[in-house]
Amino acid sequence: MSVYDILKDWGITNYQVIDKKAIEEITLGASILATGGGGDPEIGLLWAYKVLEEGKDIVMIDPMDIPDDILVASPACLGAALVLTEKPPNEEVLNKAIETLETYMGKKLQATIPLECGGVNSTVAYAVAGELGLPVIDVDGMNRAFPELQMTSWATSGVHASPTVSTDDRMNTTVIDTQDDDLMAESIARKVAMSYGGISWVATYTMTGADVKRTSILNSQSIAWDVGKAVLEARKGHNDPVEQILESIKNTRNIEGYRVFNGKITDIQREFGGEMNKGFSLGKVIMEGIGDYKGQTAELDFQNEWLNLRVDNELKCVTPDLIAIVDIETGEPIRTDIMRYGYRGSIILISAHERMRTEKGLEAFGPRYFGYDFDYVPVEKLNEKQKQEAK
Amino acid sequence: MSVYDILKDWGITNYQVIDKKAIEEITLGASILATGGGGDPEIGLLWAYKVLEEGKDIVMIDPMDIPDDILVASPACLGAALVLTEKPPNEEVLNKAIETLETYMGKKLQATIPLECGGVNSTVAYAVAGELGLPVIDVDGMNRAFPELQMTSWATSGVHASPTVSTDDRMNTTVIDTQDDDLMAESIARKVAMSYGGISWVATYTMTGADVKRTSILNSQSIAWDVGKAVLEARKGHNDPVEQILESIKNTRNIEGYRVFNGKITDIQREFGGEMNKGFSLGKVIMEGIGDYKGQTAELDFQNEWLNLRVDNELKCVTPDLIAIVDIETGEPIRTDIMRYGYRGSIILISAHERMRTEKGLEAFGPRYFGYDFDYVPVEKLNEKQKQEAK
Numbered sequence: 113m114s115v116y117d118i119l120k121d122w123g124i125t126n127y128q129v130i131d132k133k134a135i136e137e138i139t140l141g142a143s144i145l146a147t148g149g150g151g152d153p154e155i156g157l158l159w160a161y162k163v164l165e166e167g168k169d170i171v172m173i174d175p176m177d178i179p180d181d182i183l184v185a186s187p188a189c190l191g192a193a194l195v196l197t198e199k200p201p202n203e204e205v206l207n208k209a210i211e212t213l214e215t216y217m218g219k220k221l222q223a224t225i226p227l228e229c230g231g232v233n234s235t236v237a238y239a240v241a242g243e244l245g246l247p248v249i250d251v252d253g254m255n256r257a258f259p260e261l262q263m264t265s266w267a268t269s270g271v272h273a274s275p276t277v278s279t280d281d282r283m284n285t286t287v288i289d290t291q292d293d294d295l296m297a298e299s300i301a302r303k304v305a306m307s308y309g310g311i312s313w314v315a316t317y318t319m320t321g322a323d324v325k326r327t328s329i330l331n332s333q334s335i336a337w338d339v340g341k342a343v344l345e346a347r348k349g350h351n352d353p354v355e356q357i358l359e360s361i362k363n364t365r366n367i368e369g370y371r372v373f374n375g376k377i378t379d380i381q382r383e384f385g386g387e388m389n390k391g392f393s394l395g396k397v398i399m400e401g402i403g404d405y406k407g408q409t410a411e412l413d414f415q416n417e418w419l420n421l422r423v424d425n426e427l428k429c430v431t432p433d434l435i436a437i438v439d440i441e442t443g444e445p446i447r448t449d450i451m452r453y454g455y456r457g458s459i460i461l462i463s464a465h466e467r468m469r470t471e472k473g474l475e476a477f478g479p480r481y482f483g484y485d486f487d488y489v490p491v492e493k494l495n496e497k498q499k500q501e502a503k
Numbered sequence: 504m505s506v507y508d509i510l511k512d513w514g515i516t517n518y519q520v521i522d523k524k525a526i527e528e529i530t531l532g533a534s535i536l537a538t539g540g541g542g543d544p545e546i547g548l549l550w551a552y553k554v555l556e557e558g559k560d561i562v563m564i565d566p567m568d569i570p571d572d573i574l575v576a577s578p579a580c581l582g583a584a585l586v587l588t589e590k591p592p593n594e595e596v597l598n599k600a601i602e603t604l605e606t607y608m609g610k611k612l613q614a615t616i617p618l619e620c621g622g623v624n625s626t627v628a629y630a631v632a633g634e635l636g637l638p639v640i641d642v643d644g645m646n647r648a649f650p651e652l653q654m655t656s657w658a659t660s661g662v663h664a665s666p667t668v669s670t671d672d673r674m675n676t677t678v679i680d681t682q683d684d685d686l687m688a689e690s691i692a693r694k695v696a697m698s699y700g701g702i703s704w705v706a707t708y709t710m711t712g713a714d715v716k717r718t719s720i721l722n723s724q725s726i727a728w729d730v731g732k733a734v735l736e737a738r739k740g741h742n743d744p745v746e747q748i749l750e751s752i753k754n755t756r757n758i759e760g761y762r763v764f765n766g767k768i769t770d771i772q773r774e775f776g777g778e779m780n781k782g783f784s785l786g787k788v789i790m791e792g793i794g795d796y797k798g799q800t801a802e803l804d805f806q807n808e809w810l811n812l813r814v815d816n817e818l819k820c821v822t823p824d825l826i827a828i829v830d831i832e833t834g835e836p837i838r839t840d841i842m843r844y845g846y847r848g849s850i851i852l853i854s855a856h857e858r859m860r861t862e863k864g865l866e867a868f869g870p871r872y873f874g875y876d877f878d879y880v881p882v883e884k885l886n887e888k889q890k891q892e893a894k
Contacts, residue, residue, distance in 0.1 A: 212680075215607075216606075282684070285680040286691060289677065289678075293675065296675055296698060300695055300698045303697070303698060304694070308687075
């Protein structure tokens with residue numbers, strides 16, 4: 113049974129065929145929206161290319177079209193991004209995870225959902241869907257990338273990361289069933305990844321079609337796709353990629369993004385150890401303004417992803433709102449795991465989806481969860497002045 | 504179906520009914536042979552009493568009588584002994600572990616096997632067998648207690664700790680399937696216990712009846728039982744418990760044990776942190792000789808269990824051979840987790856079973872595995888002189 117038979121069965125006539133160009137665009141867009149994290153896009157991209165080159169179909173469908181009673185799950189990579197670069201994925205590993213999940217659940221998987229927007233985990237959901245002949249659903253659970261498994265709109269809406277099946281390339285397999293305790297699922301999954309040598313491949317967030325509709329960040333893949341297209345267009349026409357990204361966000365989400373800074377990385381303060389450090393890339397980055405922003409200083413907190421931004425000591429953006437830093441010329445995202453002294457970038461701020469801004473959401477991935485001693489303030493509020501000036 | 508129906512089915516007419524007195528004797532004997540570890544005997548004892556008081560039967564059978572094709576596993580406690588004292592076991596937890604194991608294996612469990620000789624884990628196998636209406640088999644996998652899951656005659660003979668199901672009292676459940684990698688099983692199971700808060704209840708070492716016969720320490724429960732009886736007899740008759748223990752070992756195993764020291768604990772050097780410290784009680788103990796041993800100094804290395812003994816800087820016993828320290832008057836074992844300055848004890852040395860002394864065994868739980876820079880020498884060899892003097 114091919115993916116098209118499934119779509120026919122579900123009465124779905126509206127779908128997106130994902131070809132190599134589409135995968136390239138989605139991966140670029142997702143890695144920009146990954147807020148500095150999400151890992152090396154090259155890895156997911158090559159895997160998806162391989163699936164397509166084998167003649168398999170990758171098809172994306174709208175979440176509102178899926179039947180309520182289907183079973184879906186999120187295939188993803190969990191662990192240290194750096195290790196991943198050394199140990200590229202192997203489809204056997206995720207097949208084993210999904211097979212074990214199906215045995216444990218006593219049910220077959222019917223579609224995949226990307227865990228987050230990110231260079232690796234967006235694309236992994238497409239590659240696995242292609243491998244298994246299932247559709248991928250146009251959603252994610254984070255609206256960006258985040259460092260921990262429980263930091264999703266799914267978990268904060270009562271859909272849990274349990275069971276999570278974690279595998280490695282020697283076919284070690286761990287089934288983690290923590291019922292409604294997503295912090296426990298994260299704690300165990302993280303430690304299992306460490307035992308495996310730093311990287312694990314998981315199948316997680318098993319849920320129904322109805323749960324997908326109720327709790328996901330809807331159409332986030334299409335939004336990433338459009339951002340990717342916009343940046344590639346800008347490159348072709350030698351246009352300003354930041355302008356194109358902001359226009360794309362305006363078109364797809366009907367919200368204003370903010371370009372708040374152009375600068376050069378002048379200091380990277382990495383921290384190690386401590387209770388919060390679970391193999392994460394963690395610390396602070398200083399950028400000195402260039403061009404219109406000369407004389408200003410930007411300071412970014414990061415824990416795998418960019419979390420908070422201050423410009424001249426004034427708070428400009430707080431997690432879960434999105435901070436993207438892109439190369440001024442190419443729009444290529446600057447990631448926390450590869451950034452270097454001297455990198456030049458534009459900082460873009462984008463409001464998080466409303467499903468990420470609930471009270472439970474701010475508890476789970478607002479600034480205090482990460483150990484920062486201030487409250488969440490929406491990025492629109494922190495940048496009111498800029499907006500007025502721009503008018 | 505009761506346990507007696509199972510025995511009838513297997514054609515077994517020779518079995519031991521384990522009543523409260525038997526459980527008391529076995530638990531005492533096992534905690535003496537636990538070489539300073541194995542946890543608080545009170546915990547397993549009370550659980551087994553409860554099972555008996557509910558009218559359930561606990562029956563022990565000889566390993567050589569069991570059918571080759573039955574499926575058995577070891578229910579056990581894995582974690583920090585100190586936490587266990589604060590969180591006594593709950594039968595629901597191990598039932599959940601075994602149920603999950605059965606689902607994962609697609610087969611029913613037919614008997615239990617004790618993981619080690621120890622105050623908790625010997626008795627847990629009896630209690631769970633009683634709960635489930637299964638027989639307990641007269642074996643263990645360690646011939647003593649040891650700190651890590653892979654330190655068994657089973658693992659060193661090719662029977663693996665995989666799958667291991669780990670549960671806690673909030674019904675969190677983790678299935679750890681590491682195929683033939685028992686160090687990986689230990690690594691993950693240990694970390695899962697830490698995530699659970701320090702203690703986990705596991706069902707592990709799933710094996711066939713044929714595997715039990717080929718790889719276990721046979722009749723080790725009977726041996727522990729006899730040691731327990733001997734000590735209780737000594738207490739009643741105000742006899743020397745050490746003498747009685749040595750005689751019991753001579754009777755059941757046909758080997759000589761050694762009484763090498765009477766002394767008083769004068770220094771306890773506990774270590775924390777470091778790569779080897781995985782929540783274990785770890786360090787060195789100094790005892791000053793009393794009575795016949797006045798002027799001599801004993802030095803013991805421990806990591807949860809006693810591992811090595813030196814008397815006046817001369818090596819007297821090396822892991823996996825057994826070191827037991829018992830109260831001079833009562834024969835009660837002195838455990839590493841509760842020992843205090845001033846405790847008076849006799850040190851007894853006993854040869855490990857041949858199945859613990861294989862090349863693979865010495866690699867897995869000889870002194871170098873624990874980080875000591877010397878080789879294993881059999882306790883008989885290290886105490887030849889004493890033996891000759893005694894003649």
